[in-house]
Amino acid sequence: MSAIVFDRICKQFGSFSALDEVSFRVEQGDFFALLGPNGAGKTTLISILGGLARATSGTATVMGYDVVQDYRAARSAIGIVPQELVFDPFFTVRETLRFQSGYFGIRHNDDWIDEILLNIGLAEKADTNMRKLSGGMKRRVMVAQALVHRPPVIVLDEPTAGVDVELRQSLWAFIRRLNEAGHTIVLTTHYLEEAETLCNRIAMLKQGRLIALEDKDTLMGHGSARSLRIVTTAQALPDSLMPLVTGGSGPEFELKLADCCALEDILGELRRAGIGLKDIEVTKPDLEEIFVDMMHR
Amino acid sequence: MRFYTLLQKEILRFWRVAFQTVAAPVLTALLYQLIFSHSIGQHVEPYPGVSYAAFLIPGLAMMSMLQNSFANASSSLIQAKVTGSIVFILLPPLSYLEFFLAHLLASIVRGLVVGIGVIAVTLFFAMPPFSHPVWLLLFMVLGCGVMGALGIIGGIWAEKFDQLAGFQNFIIMPLTFLSGVFYSIHSLPPFWQALSHWNPVFYMIDGFRYGCFGVSDASPWQSLAVVGVTFALLAGITLQMLRSGYKLRH
Numbered sequence: 418m419s420a421i422v423f424d425r426i427c428k429q430f431g432s433f434s435a436l437d438e439v440s441f442r443v444e445q446g447d448f449f450a451l452l453g454p455n456g457a458g459k460t461t462l463i464s465i466l467g468g469l470a471r472a473t474s475g476t477a478t479v480m481g482y483d484v485v486q487d488y489r490a491a492r493s494a495i496g497i498v499p500q501e502l503v504f505d506p507f508f509t510v511r512e513t514l515r516f517q518s519g520y521f522g523i524r525h526n527d528d529w530i531d532e533i534l535l536n537i538g539l540a541e542k543a544d545t546n547m548r549k550l551s552g553g554m555k556r557r558v559m560v561a562q563a564l565v566h567r568p569p570v571i572v573l574d575e576p577t578a579g580v581d582v583e584l585r586q587s588l589w590a591f592i593r594r595l596n597e598a599g600h601t602i603v604l605t606t607h608y609l610e611e612a613e614t615l616c617n618r619i620a621m622l623k624q625g626r627l628i629a630l631e632d633k634d635t636l637m638g639h640g641s642a643r644s645l646r647i648v649t650t651a652q653a654l655p656d657s658l659m660p661l662v663t664g665g666s667g668p669e670f671e672l673k674l675a676d677c678c679a680l681e682d683i684l685g686e687l688r689r690a691g692i693g694l695k696d697i698e699v700t701k702p703d704l705e706e707i708f709v710d711m712m713h714r
Numbered sequence: 715m716r717f718y719t720l721l722q723k724e725i726l727r728f729w730r731v732a733f734q735t736v737a738a739p740v741l742t743a744l745l746y747q748l749i750f751s752h753s754i755g756q757h758v759e760p761y762p763g764v765s766y767a768a769f770l771i772p773g774l775a776m777m778s779m780l781q782n783s784f785a786n787a788s789s790s791l792i793q794a795k796v797t798g799s800i801v802f803i804l805l806p807p808l809s810y811l812e813f814f815l816a817h818l819l820a821s822i823v824r825g826l827v828v829g830i831g832v833i834a835v836t837l838f839f840a841m842p843p844f845s846h847p848v849w850l851l852l853f854m855v856l857g858c859g860v861m862g863a864l865g866i867i868g869g870i871w872a873e874k875f876d877q878l879a880g881f882q883n884f885i886i887m888p889l890t891f892l893s894g895v896f897y898s899i900h901s902l903p904p905f906w907q908a909l910s911h912w913n914p915v916f917y918m919i920d921g922f923r924y925g926c927f928g929v930s931d932a933s934p935w936q937s938l939a940v941v942g943v944t945f946a947l948l949a950g951i952t953l954q955m956l957r958s959g960y961k962l963r964h
């Protein structure tokens with residue numbers, strides 16, 4: 418059974434089509450990144466899982482439960498951290514988390530609540546009113562609220578926006594531990610390097626359509642080709658290499674590198690021409706470059 | 715458990731600020747009682763043997779109950795919507811029925827607490843005989859229930875605080891003031907008297923007065939029927955709104 422299944426999901430807002438026949442699966446145990454520029458439909462897709470929005474057509478399931486027909490089971494199986502920073506100013510952190518547990522039918526949840534608070538670095542703020550927390554702390558409470566019922570599937574919609582770098586690291590360490598403990602994680606993020614280091618699978622949305630769905634390694638592999646940067650002893654390269662040059666001017670050049678065999682050929686050419694190497698570097702495109710590349714296609 | 719948690723939260727949120735949500739309306743009612751019973755009280759006796767000061771008590775108590783039970787549900791919902799924190803009750807597996815009942819009951823509790831407070835402080839002015847306590851309690855609960863349901867409708871419908879204020883000023887206030895809080899409707903000109911008979915709030919107050927004094931303008935059974943039907947109708951509308959996700963789930 419897949420953790421999440423989207424089957425031909427369409428969502429119209431009036432005549433505007435926010436999602437257009439989106440279908441994909443997230444498998445149990447995945448650390449899944451949902452990427453796409455602003456307005457691509459990521460939040461709308463997540464809202465459909467939590468019942469905050471209803472699909473115009475198509476179906477979605479969480480752990481096998483239909484999000485409309487079986488909404489109670491589906492919502493018990495998923496913890497969603499919404500994108501917008503929201504909080505109830507009437508209560509303390511602990512009260513907020515106790516109420517949230519109660520909404521999921523869980524009594525006496527303090528042990529787990531304490532464990533979450535410890536992990537997100539809020540143990541000392543347990544009895545502080547929500548109003549008195551900084552933005553980053555409120556955001557972390559929202560993460561805690563999504564975890565009170567130990568959901569097998571955890572969805573984070575841009576969770577690190579507004580959280581400072583250090584805390585971002587500890588938050589991800591915690592999420593990664595949850596993933597290792599068997600929770601399925603789905604996240605949307607602006608910080609592509611986060612998706613690159615954390616996730617094993619990546620989907621890309623553009624204007625409501627799914628344009629890529631791949632293992633991260635595959636996606637990173639077939640992105641734009643690798644490139645080679647060399648610093649030589651000469652001011653010019655042999656003519657045979659000129660078609661490969663993408664930038665730089667003597668003695669520093671940048672060359673397109675189709676694959677690793679191409680490297681040997683290039684080095685051979687240089688040797689034959691009697692040109693020495695002072696420095697050499699092979700660079701792999703990062704997710705950001707692949708992302709930008711796909712979005713412009 | 716889910717329902718009980720939501721109810722507990724809704725009660726706690728007004729109780730935490732009881733100074734504004736309970737003490738303030740009780741004080742307001744006390745001032746009305748003070749001013750009206752002294753300025754008009756000497757000259758009228760609305761029912762034989764019932765002083766104006768005593769007559770005023772159930773009217774004021776009911777008016778305060780109705781306003782506060784409306785305010786409870788509507789302000790809680792509009793606030794949660796405007797701040798966005800409503801997602802925290804939309805994401806869990808709460809059914810629309812649980813959602814409805816929790817907000818409704820919390821409103822009734824607030825209404826009753828305020829109502830009992832108003833009665834308690836106004837007893838210094840006059841002591842109604844409380845002839846039919848069961849009728850009395852029934853109309854208290856039903857009246858608050860009607861306004862609690864209306865509060866949920868208003869809170870869901872309104873997108874801004876001022877829309878809610880409009881709802882309050884143009885619907886709730888006229889209905890309560892044209893219902894015989896301060897007078898027996900028999901003292902009104904025929905047109906307004908006839909109009910009052912179309913106002914469900916009139917029956918809430920009249921039924922409540924019957925519980926207090928054993929006399930009223932309409933029969934308590936008629937009042938019960940009107941108030942009961944009004945409640946059933948509003949509850950039906952509210953449940954339908956919640957079930958369809960109107961303005962809450964797009």
Ligand SMILES: Nc1ncnc2c1ncn2[C@@H]1O[C@H](COP(=O)(O)OP(=O)(O)O)[C@@H](O)[C@H]1O
Pocket residue numbers: 430435453454455456457458459460461462964
């Ligand atoms: N409630 C709504 N009414 C009308 N349009 C909406 C609504 N919610 C989202 N949209 C539109 O749907 C598109 C997708 O939005 P969203 O899912 O928030 O994108 P993302 O999260 O990828 O930035 C946007 O163009 C947005 O303006």
Ligand SMILES: [Mg+2]
Pocket residue numbers: 459460461500574
């Ligand atoms: Mg978004």
